[in-house]
Structure formats: structure tokens, C-alpha cells
Amino acid sequence: MAGIDFLREVQAGRLPRAPISSTVDFTLDEVEPGRAVFSLTPGEEHYNPIGSVHGGIFATLLDSAAGCAVQSTLPQGVAYTSLDLTVKFLRRITVETGTVRAIGTVVNQGRQTALAQAQLVDAKDRLLAHATSSCLLFPLPAS
8 A cells, every 4th residue: 555545544553553663652643645743752761871761762753753754655565764864852851841743744755765854842842853864765576
């Protein structure tokens, strides 16, 4: 199926979500062509040794949002993988921050690569982190 159809089936619970989303406990909240939004309510299980959410959690959310924004534009038979992810951390996140959202959008898409960006925001839309991601687009093998 097309990428957006797949993501909508995951969002609706008719297809299983990615194992990483269960491990980290984040959800796909919105998807439309060229845009995907994930949310996470941070807990102490997400903390690093200095008492705030680990940067890897930031990166996981941002990578997921950017990648799924790309996936939402792909036709049936085409997949993607992240080539790189550049993250800038702007504010710390703790349990007091409350639910955060990672909003990914496609910036540019060609035949073989796509560029996406993602922003991590709190409930007041304060920017906590942002990222850019390059993705490789490739045909899936015929089954």
C-alpha cells in the first residue's frame, strides 16, 4: 500500500506500531501527505544520568517524525531509510515539561532522496529541539 495508507492504518491501530514506539512509548497522532506528528509524555524512564530526558529520545522522536513525513508521500512499492540526522538540542525536557510533539515535514523530494525537517515542541509550542534528515528512497523487491 502507499506510505500514507500504511501510516493511517498504524495510527488507527489496524496495523501494529513500530516496536521502537512501544519501547520508548510514543504515538503517531497525525499524518497527512508530507507531514507526520508523534507525541510522548516523558517519564523518568526516559532520563539520562543528569535528570533530564536523554538526547537519544529527542533524536528518536525527531527521526520518526521526519522519516514518516517522507513515508507519507511514497507510492506503493517504494520505501525509505534515513541517510543522516542532524539534531540541535535547545531546551531540556523533564517530566514537568509535559507532553511533547515531534512535527515532521518534507522539505524537498526527488527520485532517489528526500529532505525532511522536524521540530520538537511542548504544549506551549516552545521549540525544544529541531532536526533535518536526508532519506534514501528505493524500490521494494517484488514479492
